[in-house]
Amino acid sequence: MAITSARGAQFSWALYDWANSAFATTVVAGFFPIFFKTYWSAGHPAETSTLQLGLGSALASLVVLMLAPLAGAIADRSRRKKLGLALATGLSVAATAGLFFVGQGAWLAALTLFVVASIGFFLAMVFYDSLIVDVCSASEYDRVSALGYGLGYLGGGLLLAVNVAMTLAPDWFGLADRAEAVRWAFAxxxxxxxxxxxxxxxxxxxxxxxxTPGAREALRAGLSELRATARRILGERAVWMFLLAYWLYIDGVHTIIRMAVDFGLNLGFGQESLITALLMVQFIGFPAAVGFGWLAQRWDTKKAIYLGLAVYAGITAWGYFLAEVWQFYVMAGVIGLVQGGVQSLSRSYFARLIPDGKAGEYFGIYNMMGKFAAVIGPLLVGLTAALTGSARLSILSVLILFVAGGWLLTRVDVREAPSAG
Structure with missing residues (x-):
């Protein structure tokens, strides 16, 4: 009975990935950027709408960078990770639902709701990730983390497929046009x-x-604990070395995610082909992420991460030679095989490094590093493209991140982690 209860709690925890991935796929990666330009910011020059969207995304990132570590520290001190998760989730759900009611041309209202939803989404991940230590033992981190990412890919992909069908054939769903279909997609x-x-x-x-202390005491203790954590991590070589390695290679992962569609457009591939590739990544990512969890348990977590990074490096190099749509599909399929594995095993490996009772604050910093990622990569891609005039050469620059991050990961020894003491 205890095993069934434990497995039920683990599945319930992982199901949150299924839930919130719909925001990452349909809203962030799918419809919001396009709908913002063509509906809410219609009439503005393309460069203006790009600036508006960029400023909004930057604001959300800045707020998360400041709040994520503090939120984690407060959650640890107050023992209210579930409460923090509920508040952040409620904020994001309400803001996302609010997009349904924003009329055409109301770009500021739409952008404000998107920023609020994004902040809530990323803060929720701090509390969600830190709860993994409450649902399983260290020996199960790989399997449970991979299950979460796998369900995330499947759930996000399923709803995205429905939402794409709504926009392609709105009359099938009793909707007037594509604009109404997109608004219902957000709902x-x-x-x-x-x-x-x-x-x-x-x-x-x-x-x-x-x-459990009160809210004011938890805030005061959280601030003090955050300062202490920053000093403590500097003395924990395994932790800060992993965070540095993670920051570099996850920057490469995020850069590939963000730049793949733009890269495909630069090569002249159609939007429908790119959407198809996005759906491929989602559905391949489900069994692949679960498979990486199984591989890590039977092989080694770090070696499985190395495998994923090696595949990423290879597919990035191969991107230089892309010329046909079918090759882009192959690239998307291979990315789907390793993307969830690298993400899920990084989370489970980090969980092994942190001391007991510090999951919230350490995962707050972990998520801050993840959010701060995709900074160097786009800069490398942009500068290389500007200097060489070649989109193909620019994508090769991302190799630096995978190689550097992988090398730093070799310097991480879990036996030196505070959890080992």
Whole structure:
């Protein structure tokens, strides 16, 4: 009975990935950037709408960079990770649902809601990631983390497929046009996110090893703990070395995610082909992420991450030679095989490095590093493209991140981690 209960809690935890990935796929990667330009910011020059969207995304990133470590520290001190997750999720769900009501031309309202939803999304990940230590033992981190990422790919892909069908054939769904279909797509994300988050709140128990302080005391203690954590990490070689390695190679992963569509457009591939490739990544990513969890348990977590990074390096180099749409599909398929594995195993490996009772604050810094990623990569790509005039050469620059991050990972020894003491 205990095993069934534990497995049920683990699945309920992982189901949150299924829930919130709808926002990452349908809203962030799918419809918001396009709909923002063509509907909410219609009439503005292309460069103006790009600037508006860029400033909004930068603001969201800045807020998350400042709040993520503090949120994690407060969650640890107050023993209220589930409460923090509920508040962040509720904020994002409400903001995402609000996009349904924003009229054409109201770009500021749409951008504000998107920024709020993005902040809530990334802060929620701090609390969600840190709860992994409450649902499984260290020996199960790889499997449970991979299950979460796998369900995320499947859930996000399923809803994205439905939303794409809504926009391609709105009359099938009783909708007037594509604009109405996109607005309902945003509403569907909010509903999906809210409903599938419920199992975590109902069936996951948060460990409470100490008396729960009040909100003001938790804030004061959280600020103090955050300062202490920053100093402590500097003395924990395994932790800061991993965070540095993670920052570099996950920057490469995020850069490939963000630049792949733009790269395909530069090569003259059509939008429908690019959407098809995006769906391929989602559905291949589900079994592949779960498979990487199985591989890590039977092989070695670090070696499995190395495998994923090696594949990323190879596919990035191969991108230089792309000429046909079918080759782009192959590239998308191979990325789908390793993307979730690298992400999920990085989370589970980091969980092994952190000391007991510090999951929230350490994962706050972990998520801050992840959010700060995709800074060097786009800069490398942009500068290389500007200096050489070649999109093909620019994509090769991302290799630096995979090689440097992989090399630094070899310097990480879990036996030196504070959790080993």
């Amino acid at each position: 569907s994300v909010a509903l999906w996110w809210a409903v599938f988050s419920l199992p975590l709140f109902l069936f996951v128990d948060e460990s409470r090893n100490a008396e």
